Amino acid sequence: MAAASWSERVLHLLNRMNNFYSAGSCRASCVRFEVDGAQVGWIRPHVAALLSRYPQVFTCPRGGAVSLCQGLDSYEGRSEAVHAVLLALREEDCLTCLRGWRDERYSVMxxxxxxxxxxxxxxATSLFGVKRYGVHVNAYTVSDGGEVSMWLARRSSTKQTYPGLLDNMAAGGLAAGVGIKHTLVKECQEEACVPEDTAMTARPAATVSYTYEDEEGVFPESQFVFDLEVPVGFRPRIGDGEVQDFYLLSIEKVKELLASDDFKPNSAMVVLDFLIRHAFVEPDSGLWLSSVSRPGSV
Amino acid sequence: MAAASWSERVLHLLNRMNNFYSAGSCRASCVRFEVDGAQVGWIRPHVAALLSRYPQVFTCPRGGAVSLCQGLDSYEGRSEAVHAVLLALREEDCLTCLRGWRDERYSVMxxxxxxxxxxxxxxATSLFGVKRYGVHVNAYTVSDGGEVSMWLARRSSTKQTYPGLLDNMAAGGLAAGVGIKHTLVKECQEEACVPEDTAMTARPAATVSYTYEDEEGVFPESQFVFDLEVPVGFRPRIGDGEVQDFYLLSIEKVKELLASDDFKPNSAMVVLDFLIRHAFVEPDSGLWLSSVSRPGSV
Known part of the structure; x- marks a missing residue:
């Protein structure tokens, strides 16, 4: 068999990052997770079965949805009740994703x-298919001759997720109560020692959304993407140890890498979007938007 | 009651453009439209009932889906069979959307x-909830002092859809077999007399996606958005008569207008995205992405 072309490999990546919408995904067997009558996630059958052991917190699946019990009608009340269940499930060690416990709170809406x-x-968000939001930063330089290069990070080999893979220069999830701009500046400072005044020059560039499933759950995510042009002489430095190295790479090299298994998949999508917006990949390549164009989604 | 704030009005617009995913929409009663086992749209019950009169073309709803009959297994075969049904339904004059017959072919995938x-x-695409794609062009100028202004079009009062409303300088749907770049250049030339070499300088900037329903059907759409900086002295000119006038407006004025009923709604979304990307609306305004963040969609 001929080796897959670059476009084919990228398309495969995009499809994999939206496999929740593919034929044969768990979507048909999921129930909606609803709070106050509005859907906030998806729950797979084996998780719904576990939750049914906590009838004081979760209703049985009804009309294709699991809800929180009556009386759990406040932000703190809901959060604490669900948290107690999650602590108990973590104790049982029956759900692998809870081994990656972070002690980080994400907002549910x-x-x-x-x-x-x-x-x-x-x-725990993947157990409930709750959407997560984050910030990704495409850091790049433009030489006097107009040549664009991109700063990429290599994740620390001790990261819980995707250890050792290539990533955007800085990225991080949106914790409960923390804004987009604040997260942008914080991640730039902590991960790459980028001064605040430099980080603040980043331009809001795009949102990149996808929904994948794997053995640990359902992952609907949207990333707020910023482009940050840095001076040619600028060098990010290792900050909090989440990164083991930074590389300044030509666009050709970045293109090659993003279609490889060496790249954190959602960050590869973010970089692909950068390449399209900066005219390094053709609008008619079939790769613009291909990930978000199913009729079952928007 | 206090008048709604600008943000509230914009949020209302975004929600309206995604009302297919709102509680109480027709989504729960729709069946999927499938071709060759893959979903390509949504069909509302009254349309499914009409289609059931053509059992040589459409299957009865089964497992929540209407499909094309066995034997309709080629591009042309499927297209011609469905087209014959649509011509018959148009003749009956029972579906208002078919009064807007265009004789334009859109691709279904x-x-x-x-x-x-x-x-x-x-x-007919809205009857089948088939996704449509288009190109929108944000044309703008930057003065010597750095002030950004935007060119907007006012649609002709004889347009079939949204007559007399404000719109991007140029925009148009992607017809079957026609590419994104080609559509970009064609719409710029035809609607605004923009020379090809100017149109070709437009930068791929974003995709804007939404799914709304109204009395005429279900409209999942994705727009490929380009930003086109034009010289301060440049003036678009009325071309094919789809536009009655062009205006060069300050960003403040554009902001005010996009939250009004005077703006074609999807074009207002495209302009909002421009304002966020060009730092005229804060990333933390709550308006970035708000339209595409339901867990039931990506």
Missing amino acids: PRFSDPPVMWMERA | PRFSDPPVMWMERA
């Missing part, structure tokens, strides 16, 4: 613009 | 990157 209805431990 | 499985008359 139907849409990003809605007020949060509760918070949830980050490591 | 599960994802944008997939090969088309058939073509369909543009005016």
